[in-house]
Amino acid sequence: MWPWLFLLLCVAALVAAFKTTSVGVLVLCLVAALVLLSAWIVGWLSQRVGSRTRDESQLVDPVELHRLREQAQARREQAARPDGQP
Incomplete structure (x- = not known):
């Protein structure tokens, strides 16, 4: 959920940049939007990688x-014996 918050804040920073006169x-x-966009990308990729990891x-x-x-070795050796005796 957190990466999507960064994207929302990035859009808000871009809207503020377009509306300002200063x-x-x-x-x-614009710098805040760039930082927030980078945070969104890193968080999104982190979620994708985390969801694909194996359970340890x-x-x-x-x-x-x-x-x-x-x-397995014992089974192979037993199967290789012609008489099937242990």
Whole structure:
């Protein structure tokens, strides 16, 4: 939600820049609009990247990964034996 607030404030700064008759206020409003636009872009991209990240709780820890590899290796070795005996 916060990035959209930056965009709204950016538009408000641009409207103020168009309506002012003072050069100082114009420059201040344009600089504020540029900063707010940059903040909106960074916040929007941050939301997009954050929504696409994986849940770290679903990652397999190294100990579990090692155990799974050992189980797979044991199954391959058992399947490779012609008599199927352990």
